[in-house]
Amino acid sequence: MVYVISWDDFVERSVQLFRTSPQKSRYVMKYRHSDGKLVLKVTDDKECLKFKTDQAQDAKKMEKLNNIFFTLMARGPETDITEVTGKEQTAQPAKRGRGRKQ
Amino acid sequence: MVRLQLDPFLNELTSMFEHTTEKGSVWVTLKHSSDKSKVQRNKITTAGKELEYKCLVRATDGKKNISTLVGTKDHQRFQASYATILKARMTSLKKREKKDKRKAANVVDKKLSKTTKAMNVDKKQQVPVKRSSTANP
Numbered sequence: 001m002v003y004v005i006s007w008d009d010f011v012e013r014s015v016q017l018f019r020t021s022p023q024k025s026r027y028v029m030k031y032r033h034s035d036g037k038l039v040l041k042v043t044d045d046k047e048c049l050k051f052k053t054d055q056a057q058d059a060k061k062m063e064k065l066n067n068i069f070f071t072l073m074a075r076g077p078e079t080d081i082t083e084v085t086g087k088e089q090t091a092q093p094a095k096r097g098r099g100r101k102q
Numbered sequence: 103m104v105r106l107q108l109d110p111f112l113n114e115l116t117s118m119f120e121h122t123t124e125k126g127s128v129w130v131t132l133k134h135s136s137d138k139s140k141v142q143r144n145k146i147t148t149a150g151k152e153l154e155y156k157c158l159v160r161a162t163d164g165k166k167n168i169s170t171l172v173g174t175k176d177h178q179r180f181q182a183s184y185a186t187i188l189k190a191r192m193t194s195l196k197k198r199e200k201k202d203k204r205k206a207a208n209v210v211d212k213k214l215s216k217t218t219k220a221m222n223v224d225k226k227q228q229v230p231v232k233r234s235s236t237a238n239p
Binding site for chain 2: 018022023025026027028029030031032033034035036037038053054055056057058059062063066067069070071072073074075076077
């Protein structure tokens with residue numbers, strides 16, 4: 001199984017995979033309370049990416065990924081997810097204050 | 103596969119998490135789908151109309167299967183409720199151990215420093231109150 005070590009790598013590749021084949025890709029989450037383990041899988045039935053963890057901090061990161069996928073799947077694969085990830089690509093120019101009126 | 107509305111789905115998902123506390127797993131799958139067969143999809147696209155996509159969410163505990171469709175308008179609300187359920191239920195994951203070790207070390211250091219400090223006698227210092235008299239003519 002293709003287990004990805006880095007979280008950011010997993011997020012980037014899985015979003016890319018979904019954008020490439022939105023009809024076939026699916027995002028699976030498996031949680032076992034008895035073992036305290038969480039496994040995430042993103043696949044388009046050709047390529048498969050997995051991520052496993054037992055850390056509570058990764059659950060928080062997974063929530064953000066959930067938000068990304070919900071937005072992509074409900075609105076369409078072409079949706080701009082910059083708002084969801086919190087990264088602003090288009091920086092609005094800061095309003096410059098008017099100089100002292102002389 | 104039982105197809106439910108949004109809120110009953112969330113309730114069922116919560117009960118699944120409750121049932122699998124001691125044994126078993128919960129699987130949740132998210133998929134981009136239009137919920138129509140290939141024939142229907144082709145008909146719609148040839149008619150020139152746009153196909154409406156939704157997010158299909160499936161959940162299972164190994165025995166029971168439930169599913170729901172989340173549309174564009176509902177996805178914010180569903181997202182929030184889903185996040186709440188996960189936060190409340192995923193309690194068996196490990197928390198950071200490094201922070202605990204640091205805290206333990208700090209507590210030990212503080213105890214040592216307290217015993218070595220000498221007690222200072224407090225002397226009440228009388229601070230004379232100066233009143234500035236400003237004579238205003």
